[in-house]
Amino acid sequence: MITFLLKRIVYSLLILWGVATLIFLLFNVLPGDPARMLLGQRADEKSLEAIRRDLGLDRPVGMQYLKYLNDLSPLSLHNINVPEHYFYLDTDLYAPFVSLARTGENTRLVLKRPYLRRSYQSGRNVSAIIGETIPNTFILATAAIVFATITGLIMGLAAALRKGTWLDHAALFFSAIGMSLPSFFAAILIGWIFAYLLGDITGLNLTGNLYEIDDFGEGRHLMLKNLILPAFTLGIRPLAVITQLSRNSLLEVLSQDYIRTARAKGLHSARIIRKHALRNSLNPVVTAVSGWFASMLAGVIFVEYIFGWKGLGYIMVEALNQYDLPLVLGCVLTISIVFIVINLLVDMVYSWLDPRIRIGGD
Amino acid sequence: MNRNNNTCILRVQDLTVSFGPSHKPVVSGLHFELHRGETLGLVGESGSGKTLTGLALLRLLPPGAHVVRGSILLYPGTPEEKSITRLNEEEMTAIRGRHISMVFQEPMTSLNPSMRCGHQVAEALAIHSSLTPRQIREEVLHWFEEMHLPGPGRIYHAYPHELSGGQRQRVMMAMALCTRPAVLIADEPTTALDVTIQQSIIRLLKNLQEKYRPGILFITHDLGLISEIAGRLAVMQEGMLAEQGPLADVLKEPKHPYTKGLLHCRPVYTRQPVRLPTVREFLEKGKVEPEERREEDQISKRQQIYSSPPMLVIKDLKTWFTRRKGWKKETVRAVNRVSFEVYRGETLGLVGESGCGKTTLGRSLLNLVHAQSGQILYSGVNTLEIKGKALKAFRRKFQIVFQDPYSSLNPRITVGETIMEPMRVHGLSGNRISRQRKMYRLLEKVRLDPSHAGRFPHEFSGGQRQRIGIARALALEPEFIIFDESVSSLDVSVQAEILNLMNQLKEEFGLTYIFISHDLSVVKYMSDRVLVMKNGKLVESGEAEELFRNPKEQYTRELIRSVPGQSMPVQLF
Numbered sequence: 001m002i003t004f005l006l007k008r009i010v011y012s013l014l015i016l017w018g019v020a021t022l023i024f025l026l027f028n029v030l031p032g033d034p035a036r037m038l039l040g041q042r043a044d045e046k047s048l049e050a051i052r053r054d055l056g057l058d059r060p061v062g063m064q065y066l067k068y069l070n071d072l073s074p075l076s077l078h079n080i081n082v083p084e085h086y087f088y089l090d091t092d093l094y095a096p097f098v099s100l101a102r103t104g105e106n107t108r109l110v111l112k113r114p115y116l117r118r119s120y121q122s123g124r125n126v127s128a129i130i131g132e133t134i135p136n137t138f139i140l141a142t143a144a145i146v147f148a149t150i151t152g153l154i155m156g157l158a159a160a161l162r163k164g165t166w167l168d169h170a171a172l173f174f175s176a177i178g179m180s181l182p183s184f185f186a187a188i189l190i191g192w193i194f195a196y197l198l199g200d201i202t203g204l205n206l207t208g209n210l211y212e213i214d215d216f217g218e219g220r221h222l223m224l225k226n227l228i229l230p231a232f233t234l235g236i237r238p239l240a241v242i243t244q245l246s247r248n249s250l251l252e253v254l255s256q257d258y259i260r261t262a263r264a265k266g267l268h269s270a271r272i273i274r275k276h277a278l279r280n281s282l283n284p285v286v287t288a289v290s291g292w293f294a295s296m297l298a299g300v301i302f303v304e305y306i307f308g309w310k311g312l313g314y315i316m317v318e319a320l321n322q323y324d325l326p327l328v329l330g331c332v333l334t335i336s337i338v339f340i341v342i343n344l345l346v347d348m349v350y351s352w353l354d355p356r357i358r359i360g361g362d
Numbered sequence: 363m364n365r366n367n368n369t370c371i372l373r374v375q376d377l378t379v380s381f382g383p384s385h386k387p388v389v390s391g392l393h394f395e396l397h398r399g400e401t402l403g404l405v406g407e408s409g410s411g412k413t414l415t416g417l418a419l420l421r422l423l424p425p426g427a428h429v430v431r432g433s434i435l436l437y438p439g440t441p442e443e444k445s446i447t448r449l450n451e452e453e454m455t456a457i458r459g460r461h462i463s464m465v466f467q468e469p470m471t472s473l474n475p476s477m478r479c480g481h482q483v484a485e486a487l488a489i490h491s492s493l494t495p496r497q498i499r500e501e502v503l504h505w506f507e508e509m510h511l512p513g514p515g516r517i518y519h520a521y522p523h524e525l526s527g528g529q530r531q532r533v534m535m536a537m538a539l540c541t542r543p544a545v546l547i548a549d550e551p552t553t554a555l556d557v558t559i560q561q562s563i564i565r566l567l568k569n570l571q572e573k574y575r576p577g578i579l580f581i582t583h584d585l586g587l588i589s590e591i592a593g594r595l596a597v598m599q600e601g602m603l604a605e606q607g608p609l610a611d612v613l614k615e616p617k618h619p620y621t622k623g624l625l626h627c628r629p630v631y632t633r634q635p636v637r638l639p640t641v642r643e644f645l646e647k648g649k650v651e652p653e654e655r656r657e658e659d660q661i662s663k664r665q666q667i668y669s670s671p672p673m674l675v676i677k678d679l680k681t682w683f684t685r686r687k688g689w690k691k692e693t694v695r696a697v698n699r700v701s702f703e704v705y706r707g708e709t710l711g712l713v714g715e716s717g718c719g720k721t722t723l724g725r726s727l728l729n730l731v732h733a734q735s736g737q738i739l740y741s742g743v744n745t746l747e748i749k750g751k752a753l754k755a756f757r758r759k760f761q762i763v764f765q766d767p768y769s770s771l772n773p774r775i776t777v778g779e780t781i782m783e784p785m786r787v788h789g790l791s792g793n794r795i796s797r798q799r800k801m802y803r804l805l806e807k808v809r810l811d812p813s814h815a816g817r818f819p820h821e822f823s824g825g826q827r828q829r830i831g832i833a834r835a836l837a838l839e840p841e842f843i844i845f846d847e848s849v850s851s852l853d854v855s856v857q858a859e860i861l862n863l864m865n866q867l868k869e870e871f872g873l874t875y876i877f878i879s880h881d882l883s884v885v886k887y888m889s890d891r892v893l894v895m896k897n898g899k900l901v902e903s904g905e906a907e908e909l910f911r912n913p914k915e916q917y918t919r920e921l922i923r924s925v926p927g928q929s930m931p932v933q934l935f
Contacts (some may be wrong), residue, residue, distance in 0.1 A: 005638065257471040264420055265486045266459030275485070276474050302649075354476055355521040 005344075012340045017334045018347060022064075026323050028061055034120050034323040039088050056313040059095070071115045072333075077103065079097055079111045104247035110316055116333075118325035119319070131316065134334065136210060137311035141296035144229055148290050151155065151235075152242025156285075159243065160250040161273070171243055178240025184302040187233045191306060194229060207308030230307040238292045256280075283353055284316035289348040297338045370439070371577050372396040372419070372462075376432035379414050379601075381425065384849035387430065390601045396545060399575040403592030403609070403837060405582060405624070411601040412581045416547045419579070420462055421446060421454050424493075430560045436461060437544070460490040463576075469549040470529035473522040474736045480506075480518030490541045505536040509603065510566060512547050525874050528559040532566070539570060541709040546576045551677065552587065553703065556715040557880065561924040564590055577864060583853065585624060586883075588928040589613060595620045619644040626650065628751075629887030631910060637862050638887070641855035648803035655702030664905075672703035674844070675873060679736035681719075681726045697720035697733070698898035704842075711877040711889030713882055713921065719898040720878050724844045726877070727751065730758050761835035765847035767827035771819040777830045781805070784837050804833040807870075825856035831861065836867065844876045861888060882925050886910050894918045 035051040036043065052058045070076045078097070097112035133264065159171035168186035208226035253259065254277055273341045301313040312331055315336040319327035373893075379389040389411040406412040417423050419434055434446035444457065466472040474482060480502050487498045492732055497520075506514035509532035515914050522530055531551060538711065548567070552560035562756065568591060571578060581590045582588050588595065589609060596606040597618065604618040613779045616622045624643030635652035643650045682698040696719040705711055714720045726733045729745060738745045745756050765769040771780060781801045784865050791797045802812040808829040819827055828848060837845050845864070861884070868875060877888045884891060885906075892915065894902040902915045 016863055162925075257468055258474040259465060260422060261464075261466060261534075261537075262474070263422055264458055264464040266455045266457070266489055267485065276477070279476050280474070315660045355523070 001070070012337075015340065016333060016336055019332060020069070023329050023332055024065055024068060026122060027323075027328075028064075034325060038322075048281055053103040067115075074114055075100075075109060076109045076110055076112060079106050080108060081106045084312035098310040099189075110115075113284075116124060119327045121319075121322050121327070124277060126326045127239045129282060129327060130330050130334055131311070131339045132194055133312050133315050135192040136309060137300075137304070137313065139210060139231055140227065140234065140309060140311060141293060142298070143231035144296060145232060145238060145293045148235035148242055148292075149285075150236035152239045153246050153285070154247030155239075156243040157250055157278075158246045160254070163251065166174075168247075171247065179244075181236060183233065183237065183300070184306065187230075187303050188228055188235055190233050207306075209308070209310055226307075226309075228301050230309050232360055233307075234296060234303050238289070241292075242285060246281065247286050249284050253277045253281040253313055278352060283350065286346060286349055286353065290342055294342040295337045368397050368399065371398050371437055372579075373435045373438040373674070374415075374432070375435075377418060377429065377434065378431040378800065379411070379418050379777070380430045381426050382428075386601075387884070388427070388601050389418065391435075392432070392598070392601075392603055394400050394603075396577040396595050398544065398577050399571065399898070400594065401571065401578040401580050401592045403580050403582065403588035403595045405585060405588055405595060406596065406598035407583055407624075407855060410598040412598050413489055413549055415548050415598075416464065417714075419545070419547060420458055420464055421449075422458075422464075425790070433858045446735065450547065456490075458542070458858050459486050459538075460541050460545065461543055462545040463541065463543040464547040464549065465531070465534050465551045467553055468525055468531065470522065470556065472534060473530060473822075475522055476919055477519050477521075479522060479525070479533045483533065483540055486541055487535050490919045496773060501540060502536070505540045506533075508539075509533070509536050511536075514678065527555050528563065531555065531563060532580045534737075535563075535567070535570075538575070539574065542574055543576055544581065547579045547581070547934055549660065550579045550583070551580075554582070557882070557924040557926075558715065558920060560587070561926065564630065564926070566592065568748050572588065582925065585613070585854075590926045597624070606657060611690070619648045624692070624854060626652070628854050629858075629861070631883060631886060634887065637865075638906060639857040640858045640862070644857075667705050667707045667890065670706060673706040673740070674704040675728070675737070675739040676703070677737040677739070679723070679726060679733055679738065681722050681731060681733045682860065695719075695898045698728055700898075700900050702893060702900060702903060704876065706841075706874055708873065708890040709877055709888050711885035711892040712876060712878040712895060713880065713885050713892060714895035715880060715921075718895045720895050723895070724762065724846050724876060726876050728757065728762055730762070752828065754788065758790075758838045759841045760844070761842070762844040762846060763828070763831045763835050763842040763848045765850055767824050767831060769817075770831060771827055773819055777805075777810075777822070778816055778817050780816075780819075781834050781837050784834060788838060790838065796914050801837070804836055805868065808834065810832045823856075825852055825860060828860055832860075832863070832867070836871070839871075840873070842876075846878045850879060850881065877895065882910075882922060894921065 012335040033048075035048045035057065038051055039305075040046055049058075056064060056105055059067075097110045099110050101109040103109050105184075112269075116130070118125055119129060122327070123131070155171045155175075159168040161166050188236045191206050194202050195204045199206075203225065210226060211225070250273075259272060259276060263269075263275045267275070297312070300311070301317055304311045304314040305317065313333065316328060318324075319331065370702070374395070375393045377389055377392040378387050380387040392415060393409075394402060394404075398562060404412045404415065411676075414423065414427060416845060418427075418429055425427070428534065430449050436442075436444040436446060444453075444461075446454070446913065449457065473479070480499070483502045483505065484498050487493060487501055488495075491498070493501060502520060503514045505911070506517050509530060511517045511532050512568065517525065517529065517533065522533070525533065531554075535551070538765070551567075552563050555563065559681045567578070570614075580588060580592055592609050595609050595612040597604040597612065597620065599618075604620045605612060605791060607919070613625065616625060620641065623639070623641030626644070627637045627641050629638060633652075633657045636655055637652065639650040639652045679697055679700045680695075683694045683696055685694050686693050699717070700723060702710075712720045712723065722731060725731045727738060733746055740756065745753075745754075771777070775783070778798070778801050781799045781804055785791045785797045787793065791800050801815060805812045805815060810829050810833070819830070822830065831848070849860050852860060864875070865888070875888075877885060879885050889906045890908045892904065894909075894915070895902055896917050902909065902913065904914075904919045910922060911920070913922055
């Protein structure tokens with residue numbers, strides 16, 4: 001188990017390095033000038049130069065890349081004396097860090113927090129921006145997936161156990177609709193119906209965040225009801241898929257030989273379903289749920305945009321529009337980490353569900 | 363309850379099972395009785411309705427199948443008499459596993475993969491007894507001991523995939539017997555197991571029957587096996603009872619031509635007919651006198667084969683795999699320094715239990731899996747070193763027919779195309795028209811209707827598909843064909859026809875065969891010489907007749923002895 005984890009961590013670091021490199025390359029290949037984006041069309045050449053120097057964009061690409069990796073890596077080189085040097089780490093920006101070893105006359109190997117730099121646009125620390133948006137996305141994604149999983153499992157299992165009845169047909173019909181409904185369309189439709197047409201009855205807002213500053217500018221208020229519409233919209237598709245998956249999976253498991261064995265043993269059907277069928281039918285559902293959850297955490301661009309929900313997807317779109325390299329990079333790395341961690345958790349859940357793929361073996 | 367010896371505990375009358383009114387019944391008018399402590403063998407080929415009969419007794423018929431007529435009485439004529447067909451579902455669950463238990467064929471798929479073995483057995487006791495959890499646990503461990511399972515405590519906590527096939531089947535048997543049912547239905551319980559393990563399971567079952575005296579309904583296709591355990595025999599043919607009677611009577615003087623056919627179409631140790639008689643011939647003519655091979659013919663044939671130098675010389679062949687077990691690597695010595703020769707015109711038998719490396723050896727010979735080291739010399743050239751064109755030419759001369767006639771044919775390609783494809787790949791037989799003509803000839807050769815060339819594999823039966831596989835191998839006019847368990851999944855009646863076909867084609871085209879099988883009697887019938895393999899090594903080799911008469915190695919002796927049916931007075935072997 002420990003070797004398994006170590007291996008996964010090494011793989012993950014390689015993946016993150018690859019992602020960071022790719023983004024960096026894309027930003028250097030694609031047309032566009034962050035300085036111009038920052039100052040606007042009518043800025044003079046002098047201020048553009050100043051901004052470029054400030055952002056480090058005037059240096060050779062290779063140097064930029066090295067500096068950029070040095071900033072990201074928790075283990076990095078630090079030139080203690082020369083502020084102009086590439087590996088000079090400004091104590092204000094990078095603190096706290098711990099010196100680990102002397103690697104040269106002026107350089108030290110230091111341990112620090114990964115530094116994601118400042119947003120070109122707002123000048124704020126990227127980690128702070130992401131830190132603010134992640135809880136929003138996380139709450140939205142969790143609410144959506146919990147809603148989808150619970151409802152989907154109940155519907156799917158009920159449909160499987162009542163196969164061929166009106167309940168089964170209804171579940172299949174609605175899941176087909178849910179699967180074919182594009183999320184941007186569903187978002188607009190649901191927002192329009194429940195927040196606009198029925199707004200007086202439901203009392204729901206068309207857009208809004210979890211915390212809102214009230215009209216008088218006093219304090220932040222928790223607005224849980226703002227979660228309802230985006231979470232529901234976001235949950236529709238996974239709900240549809242989970243319904244179908246759990247239905248088909250349970251039906252398949254129920255046709256297995258060991259279910260016949262359990263019946264031959266004299267078990268009642270309720271116990272057969274509870275003890276023998278459910279656990280064995282959950283595997284594909286876990287795959288679906290986790291994949292979906294991961295991609296939701298990666299930001300659900302349309303839904304967040306339409307409901308004005310300030311999540312990871314929302315700020316990433318804005319950052320892309322503005323050529324805000326540090327912010328885009330911060331978002332993408334965060335998303336990669338989310339995917340990696342969730343996949344790791346899923347592997348562990350699998351091995352609990354199905355002892356045949358138990359990690360590590362004997 | 364009257365539980366004296368020999369009371370009738372199960373009476374089946376006029377049992378008829380059908381998949382709906384428009385279908386022909388799959389079981390029709392079946393009747394039999396089962397007595398306490400006796401074993402009734404229910405024998406038949408696939409599709410004869412024997413398994414459905416077993417399931418009908420527990421009311422576990424697959425969806426769509428119904429008992430349309432007849433009665434099934436448990437404990438007939440006693441105050442506890444129960445009519446299985448009339449009970450409601452609630453009453454039926456109290457019967458299942460308590461009064462009637464069942465052991466299924468596939469011990470891997472019949473156990474829940476995500477539940478510990480001990481718990482699966484304990485479950486049966488929990489619902490059918492009033493024992494405390496601790497007592498249940500002790501009882502389960504007791505039954506694991508009864509099953510001679512090594513380390514009952516370990517088995518209790520093991521998951522099914524951690525056990526061997528034989529151990530799983532013992533767990534299944536513990537599950538079925540721990541409630542001490544009156545009736546045990548055993549549906550091909552040993553078919554998926556190796557012969558030596560099969561033998562020990564049968565012995566165990568017999569001992570347990572003496573101790574706990576259940577009536578056993580033993581369902582099987584294997585007449586040899588059933589002769590080891592059953593007291594009476596019921597033979598089913600296409601859903602109907604062909605005949606029923608005491609074991610010795612049925613085997614010695616079978617009345618129904620179908621039974622005669624079944625008995626005679628199997629190759630046995632003692633008889634060496636030129637052609638195996640087939641069930642069809644018995645059904646058509648009622649009586650068949652197969653012509654025995656003549657000793658002098660055999661001798662001259664052998665002299666002719668072995669006077670010329672060998673066609674293939676295999677030296678020190680080594681095929682090892684590395685397999686991941688969790689995160690540890692493990693070397694599997696599938697073929698471990700094997701040396702032997704193959705002579706032109708012979709059939710070389712290759713026997714051994716599953717996992718002994720016989721399939722890997724066959725595939726290594728054709729370069730289908732890569733051998734680490736060693737030599738395969740074919741007319742002086744080491745075929746392991748050739749590449750490109752030379753390899754292609756070599757592959758053309760060496761063909762293989764696989765075990766599974768279902769998965770080894772591409773379901774989306776017509777059989778005609780399947781047979782023509784290798785000719786096209788190798789650029790043989792001129793243009794498309796002449797290839798087509800040849801394909802029709804080949805279909806005729808393997809006794810298939812050439813007009814069926816446009817059909818797809820699923821439209822053919824297992825035996826017919828194996829004929830297609832043979833036709834495909836013949837398409838390239840090979841010198842040498844490897845049959846890898848090619849008849850193992852077929853019914854005995856079909857098997858006889860395919861074996862006859864193989865021998866006939868061999869004569870006609872002057873072929874050389876390697877015949878790989880776990881079935882010793884088939885190997886003996888087919889082969890001139892036999893190699894015995896164990897754990898990747900050759901244990902023994904020799905002329906077939908001699909090897910079976912005087913096996914030198916302990917392992918060979920065990921293998922030969924474990925072939926079921928040798929204790930029978932009848933000449934089953």
